[in-house]
Amino acid sequence: MPTRRTVLKTGLAAAGSSAFTAAALTPTLLRRSEPATTTAAATTTAKFTTPMPIPPVLTPYSTSGGIDRYRITTQPAQAEILPGIMSDVLTYGGHFPGPVIRARSGRPVKVLHTNNTDMGTSVHLHGASVTPANDGSPMDPIEPGQSRLYTYPNNQPHASLWFHDHVHHMESEHVYRGLSGTYLLTDDIEAALPLPAGQYDIPISLRDADIDDTGRLNYTMLDFPHRTTLLANGRAYPYLQVAARKYRLRLLNNSNLRFFKLRLADGSDMIQIGSDGGLLPAPHPTDTIALSPAERADIVIDFARYPVGTQLVLENTLLNGGPADSLGQVLRFDIVRQETDPSTIPATLRTLPPLPQPTVQRTVVLSLEETGLPDAKGTINGKVYDPDRIDTKIRYGASEVWTVTNPNRFSPHNLHLHLIQFRILERNGQPPTPAESGLKDTVAVQPGETVKLQATFDTYKGTYLYHCHLLDHSAMGMMAQYKVS
Numbered sequence: 132m133p134t135r136r137t138v139l140k141t142g143l144a145a146a147g148s149s150a151f152t153a154a155a156l157t158p159t160l161l162r163r164s165e166p167a168t169t170t171a172a173a174t175t176t177a178k179f180t181t182p183m184p185i186p187p188v189l190t191p192y193s194t195s196g197g198i199d200r201y202r203i204t205t206q207p208a209q210a211e212i213l214p215g216i217m218s219d220v221l222t223y224g225g226h227f228p229g230p231v232i233r234a235r236s237g238r239p240v241k242v243l244h245t246n247n248t249d250m251g252t253s254v255h256l257h258g259a260s261v262t263p264a265n266d267g268s269p270m271d272p273i274e275p276g277q278s279r280l281y282t283y284p285n286n287q288p289h290a291s292l293w294f295h296d297h298v299h300h301m302e303s304e305h306v307y308r309g310l311s312g313t314y315l316l317t318d319d320i321e322a323a324l325p326l327p328a329g330q331y332d333i334p335i336s337l338r339d340a341d342i343d344d345t346g347r348l349n350y351t352m353l354d355f356p357h358r359t360t361l362l363a364n365g366r367a368y369p370y371l372q373v374a375a376r377k378y379r380l381r382l383l384n385n386s387n388l389r390f391f392k393l394r395l396a397d398g399s400d401m402i403q404i405g406s407d408g409g410l411l412p413a414p415h416p417t418d419t420i421a422l423s424p425a426e427r428a429d430i431v432i433d434f435a436r437y438p439v440g441t442q443l444v445l446e447n448t449l450l451n452g453g454p455a456d457s458l459g460q461v462l463r464f465d466i467v468r469q470e471t472d473p474s475t476i477p478a479t480l481r482t483l484p485p486l487p488q489p490t491v492q493r494t495v496v497l498s499l500e501e502t503g504l505p506d507a508k509g510t511i512n513g514k515v516y517d518p519d520r521i522d523t524k525i526r527y528g529a530s531e532v533w534t535v536t537n538p539n540r541f542s543p544h545n546l547h548l549h550l551i552q553f554r555i556l557e558r559n560g561q562p563p564t565p566a567e568s569g570l571k572d573t574v575a576v577q578p579g580e581t582v583k584l585q586a587t588f589d590t591y592k593g594t595y596l597y598h599c600h601l602l603d604h605s606a607m608g609m610m611a612q613y614k615v616s
C-alpha cells in the first residue's frame with residue numbers, strides 16, 4: 132500500500148511541474164510560520180463594524196452560439212478580511228471569495244481559466260455533471276502562466292454549485308487561501324417560482340480562518356484549533372443591511388474542516404428551501420441549519436417579522452470546545468428599512484424523480500489516523516489515494532446503494548462524489564430529515580455514524596473522484612476514484 136509520501140511523490144512526478152517543489156510544500160506541512168509577537172485576530176477584532184461584501188456576478192465576454200463564455204484569472208491579491216487591514220490571498224479574478232457565475236440548464240458555459248500564480252492549479256465545478264476532462268483533475272494542473280478552457284454543458288437541473296481548486300495535495304491550502312467561487316445554475320422550474328430574487332438572493336460563503344492581528348492568513352494542515360476567526364463572504368464578522376422582507380440566502384460551508392450549526396439569535400425559524408442539488412421537495416421551517424464542509428443550504432429568512440432598527444445575529448452553536456466569543460457569532464443582519472415584498476414560498480418546490488431499483492451495494496469506510504500529527508494518513512476503505520488506481524468500477528447506468536461509515540472516535544468526515552447528485556436513504560437506520568431529503572453531493576458522517584445513499588451513474592463515462600471534503604483530509608489521502616464504463 133502506498134504511503135502518503137509515495138502518493139505525494141507520484142503526484143509531483145505526474146504533475147511534472149517545478150511549481151510543486153519541496154520548498155513550496157514544506158512550510159504548510161511542517162510548521163506554523165506565525166511570529167510569536169502577533170495575536171489571533173479572533174480575540175481582538177471588533178464585530179459587526181463593516182458590511183458583508185457581496186461577490187460580483189460575472190458578465191460573459193461572449194454569448195454567441197448559445198454559449199456563455201467567461202475568462203477568469205487565478206491570481207494573488209489582497210483582501211480586507213479584518214477591518215482596515217489587508218491580507219495576502221489567492222483569488223479568482225481578484226475577488227475573495229471568488230465571483231459568481233449565473234448559468235441556465237441547457238445553455239453551456241465555457242470558462243477560460245488562466246493561472247497567474249507560481250503553482251499548479253486545477254478548477255473543479257463542485258456538484259456539476261461534466262466530462263472527466265473538464266472535472267478539474269488533481270493530476271492534470273494548469274501550469275503557472277498557462278490557460279485551460281473548461282466546458283460546462285449544464286445538462287442537469289438547477290443547483291447552487293461552487294467551483295474551487297483541486298490540484299493534487301494543494302487543494303486544501305489553495306481553497307483556504309481563497310480559490311473558491313459560486314456557480315448558480317437555474318432552470319425553468321426554479322425560475323418560475325415566486326421566490327426572492329435579484330438583490331434579495333444572496334450567496335454567502337461561510338468559513339473559518341487562522342488569521343493574526345496583522346492580517347496574516349496562516350495555513351497549517353489539520354490545525355483546526357487555531358482557525359477561530361469566522362468569515363462571511365471573506366470578511367470577519369460583517370453586518371448585512373436588509374429590508375423588512377424575505378431574503379433568499381445561499382449558504383455554503385467553505386471551511387476546510389469546520390462544521391457549522393447555524394441559528395438566529397432569537398431562535399426563530401428560517402425556511403430551508405434547498406440543499407446541494409437544488410430545491411427541496413417542500414419548504415422546511417427549522418431553527419438550525421447544519422453544514423459540513425462543501426455542503427450548501429438554500430434558506431429564506433423573512434425579516435418582515437422584525438421592526439426596523441432590529442439587529443439580529445446569525446450564531447454558530449457548534450463550538451467544538453473553541454472560544455464562544457469568536458466561534459459563536461458569524462454575521463449580523465441589520466433591518467434598516469420597510470419594503471413591499473412580492474415574493475412567496477410555494478408549498479411545493481419541486482418533484483424529485485422516483486428512485487430506480489438499485490442493483491449494487493457497496494460499503495465505504497472513511498478513516499483518519501487519529502495521531503493529531505500533520506503526517507497522519509487519511510484512507511477510504513483502508514487505502515490512501517492513488518491516482519493510478521481505480522477503486523470502484525461502475526457499470527454505466529447502474530443505480531447503487533453505498534453504505535458509508537466513519538469508525539473514527541473523534542474526527543467527523545463527509546463524503547462527496549463528483550459527477551452526480553445522490554439521494555440519502557438512511558442515517559443510522561432512520562429516514563433522512565427534510566434537510567437531507569433533496570439532491571445531495573456531499574453528506575456528513577460523524578464518528579460512529581452510518582449513512583446509506585443511492586447514486587445513479589447515467590450521465591458521463593470515465594474516471595471521477597470521491598473523497599472526504601474536509602479538504603485537509605482529502606489532501607492527506609482520503610480520496611478514491613470510481614470509473615463508469
Ligand code: C2O
Nearest residue numbers: 255257425547596
Ligand atoms: Cu468540492 Cu472533489 O470537490
Ligand code: CU
Nearest residue numbers: 256257258549
Ligand atoms: Cu466535486
Ligand code: CU
Nearest residue numbers: 544599601604
Ligand atoms: Cu474526513
